[in-house]
Amino acid sequence: MGRITLEKVTKSFGDVEVIPPLDLEIEDGEFVVFVGPSGCGKSTLLRLIAGLEDVTSGQINIDGQDATDLPPAKRSLAMVFQSYALYPHMSVRKNIAFPMRMAGVPDDEQKRRIEAAAKALNLTDYLDRRPGQLSGGQRQRVAIGRAIVREPAAFLFDEPLSNLDAALRVGMRLEISELHKRLETTMVYVTHDQVEAMTMADKIVVLRAGNIEQVGSPLELYKAPRNLFVAGFIGSPTMNIFDGAEAAKFGAHTAGVRPEHIEVVSPEEGYWTGTVGVAEHLGSDTFFHIHETGLAETITVRAPGDVAYNHGDKIGLNPRTDLVHKFDEQGLRVQ
Amino acid sequence: MSTKASRSAARLMISPAVILLLMWMIVPLVMTVYFSFLRYNLLSPGATPWAGWDNYYWFFTDPSFKDAIWNTLALVGGILLITVIGGIGFALLLDKPMFGTGVIRIMVIAPFFVMPTVSALVWKNMFFNPVNGIFGNIATSLGFQPIDFFAEIPLLSIIFIVSWMWLPFATLILLTALQSLDQEQLEAAEMDGANWGNRFWFIMLPHLARAITVVILIQTIFLLSVFAEILVTTNGGPGTATTNLTYLIYVSSLLQFDVGMGSAGGVIAIILANIVAIFLMRMIGKNLDA
Numbered sequence: 001m002g003r004i005t006l007e008k009v010t011k012s013f014g015d016v017e018v019i020p021p022l023d024l025e026i027e028d029g030e031f032v033v034f035v036g037p038s039g040c041g042k043s044t045l046l047r048l049i050a051g052l053e054d055v056t057s058g059q060i061n062i063d064g065q066d067a068t069d070l071p072p073a074k075r076s077l078a079m080v081f082q083s084y085a086l087y088p089h090m091s092v093r094k095n096i097a098f099p100m101r102m103a104g105v106p107d108d109e110q111k112r113r114i115e116a117a118a119k120a121l122n123l124t125d126y127l128d129r130r131p132g133q134l135s136g137g138q139r140q141r142v143a144i145g146r147a148i149v150r151e152p153a154a155f156l157f158d159e160p161l162s163n164l165d166a167a168l169r170v171g172m173r174l175e176i177s178e179l180h181k182r183l184e185t186t187m188v189y190v191t192h193d194q195v196e197a198m199t200m201a202d203k204i205v206v207l208r209a210g211n212i213e214q215v216g217s218p219l220e221l222y223k224a225p226r227n228l229f230v231a232g233f234i235g236s237p238t239m240n241i242f243d244g245a246e247a248a249k250f251g252a253h254t255a256g257v258r259p260e261h262i263e264v265v266s267p268e269e270g271y272w273t274g275t276v277g278v279a280e281h282l283g284s285d286t287f288f289h290i291h292e293t294g295l296a297e298t299i300t301v302r303a304p305g306d307v308a309y310n311h312g313d314k315i316g317l318n319p320r321t322d323l324v325h326k327f328d329e330q331g332l333r334v335q
Numbered sequence: 336m337s338t339k340a341s342r343s344a345a346r347l348m349i350s351p352a353v354i355l356l357l358m359w360m361i362v363p364l365v366m367t368v369y370f371s372f373l374r375y376n377l378l379s380p381g382a383t384p385w386a387g388w389d390n391y392y393w394f395f396t397d398p399s400f401k402d403a404i405w406n407t408l409a410l411v412g413g414i415l416l417i418t419v420i421g422g423i424g425f426a427l428l429l430d431k432p433m434f435g436t437g438v439i440r441i442m443v444i445a446p447f448f449v450m451p452t453v454s455a456l457v458w459k460n461m462f463f464n465p466v467n468g469i470f471g472n473i474a475t476s477l478g479f480q481p482i483d484f485f486a487e488i489p490l491l492s493i494i495f496i497v498s499w500m501w502l503p504f505a506t507l508i509l510l511t512a513l514q515s516l517d518q519e520q521l522e523a524a525e526m527d528g529a530n531w532g533n534r535f536w537f538i539m540l541p542h543l544a545r546a547i548t549v550v551i552l553i554q555t556i557f558l559l560s561v562f563a564e565i566l567v568t569t570n571g572g573p574g575t576a577t578t579n580l581t582y583l584i585y586v587s588s589l590l591q592f593d594v595g596m597g598s599a600g601g602v603i604a605i606i607l608a609n610i611v612a613i614f615l616m617r618m619i620g621k622n623l624d625a
Binding site (some may be wrong): 050073077078082083098102103146 | 517519520522523524525528533537538542544
């Protein structure tokens with residue numbers, strides 16, 4: 001079981017209110033991702049749930065019980081840290097055994113759980129090494145192993161992949177997702193990378209300056225961003241946002257259209273026209289940066305396959321009008 | 336960077352300094368060893384005949400030699416124990432954020448900058464003196480018989496004074512080591528259910544191991560040659576209660592004017608220091624690797 005609810009939780013450091021009153025429900029077995037730019041309070045929120053910081057006011061319930069004043073160890077949560085926080089002077093085996101040793105789990109049970117975790121995480125050959133002798137990905141797996149053996153109600157991940165290189169990150173992302181499918185335990189995951197959020201989450205919580213901007217499934221956030229911030233944050237490359245007369249044509253103060261919802265055509269057929277700037281050829285797709293469209297400084301367009309346009313070419317753009325997002329003066333979505 | 340030519344050039348350029356340092360070390364050492372085999376007494380100047388192993392024989396069989404060895408080891412061991420344990424304690428306290436941290440840290444470190452003779456005199460006259468000292472006064476005002484520290488517990492008193500001077504050093508090294516500990520490790524341990532005692536024992540202490548090794552090695556080097564504190568306070572007495580090896584050598588060569596005997600003591604001290612160093616490196620030197 002791992003149902004976590006936050007009721008009117010606030011956090012201040014001195015006079016600075018980092019998290020204004022905030023309510024959130026995390027269901028049992030859910031994979032929830034907190035995402036937002038640096039300094040938005042997402043790590044602080046996670047640390048509040050973990051109990052590493054005290055809430056200024058409000059209440060945190062874990063499985064229906066008030067956990068606001070419980071010490072971290074008593075909350076039956078396990079955390080994986082950004083720096084892995086492995087104990088450098090202990091072998092991998094001892095690292096993984098540490099929480100069980102503290103809890104007084106019998107030796108043979110400890111052994112059984114370590115073997116199981118090592119097998120699941122491909123660490124069997126490394127159990128007697130020190131963390132210093134492992135690669136980044138292996139260290140990450142040890143940190144996860146240390147969390148698994150506690151059999152916690154929920155896992156907390158604090159930007160666990162940000163110290164890994166790009167290729168490893170994709171691999172670990174899959175491994176964590178698979179782990180979640182297998183264990184069916186609640187996981188709360190903090191990241192600033194919206195790709196991680198989109199690919200892993202059951203539910204994304206978008207944060208800005210301690211405020212929850214939107215909560216929803218990845219596709220809800222993609223299809224119907226509640227405001228301009230979410231619209232700009234979710235999706236890669238980011239949504240093209242423009243205002244003024246062109247936006248007014250769609251009946252909005254500000255309008256946005258995703259790069260993949262604009263079709264590249266010849267200049268005569270285009271709803272808009274522009275000049276091709278940089279083209280990024282990925283093979284499967286090509287991203288064009290279009291200038292002089294009269295919409296914004298740069299409009300990004302995704303064309304499937306490798307479309308041959310050169311720097312300086314005039315091209316036409318056709319947005320899919322049904323997929324244009326409209327926002328009012330306050331930046332809120334209008335339907 | 337290290338071609339053959341640059342390596343030999345580097346050796347050439349560094350050689351004057353190395354040769355100078357070697358001479359600085361070798362010449363006195365050889366002279367000491369040479370003197371230790373002579374019957375060389377300043378009270379009977381002129382003749383300095385060859386004495387063979389006589390000086391060593393008389394130095395070893397001198398009843399104060401055994402006392403001096405014991406006192407030296409007790410002094411070093413006692414001070415190390417107090418400064419390492421006390422240093423860890425102070426470091427843990429000073430690591431906590433509190434009001435006036437800067438001033439408190441300077442005050443804690445201050446004793447290290449006081450000259451040995453000065454601090455010994457201050458302790459002797461202002462604290463340990465049974466009549467004028469603060470401890471004597473406190474004892475008298477409470478109706479107790481004041482302790483005459485240097486007469487009743489002389490070695491302990493010296494250990495205490497020297498510990499007071501070296502505690503800041505240990506604190507400083509251990510504090511910096513403690514501050515380099517990754518906070519996330521402590522938080523992870525907290526999440527893992529470790530209470531403060533467990534966090535100290537399993538996380539902090541292993542992290543401090545290398546710093547403790549450094550403290551022990553450096554202090555041992557200096558503590559084997561404690562001298563000023565003894566000279567100023569007890570003059571090695573009462574009897575030989577506070578005579579360590581350094582002080583015994585001083586007594587032989589400068590109070591009994593026996594240069595030969597003093598030199599023999601010096602050579603023995605060198606050998607003793609090296610034995611201690613080998614033991615220390617064997618026991619705790621592995622902490623310095625990796």
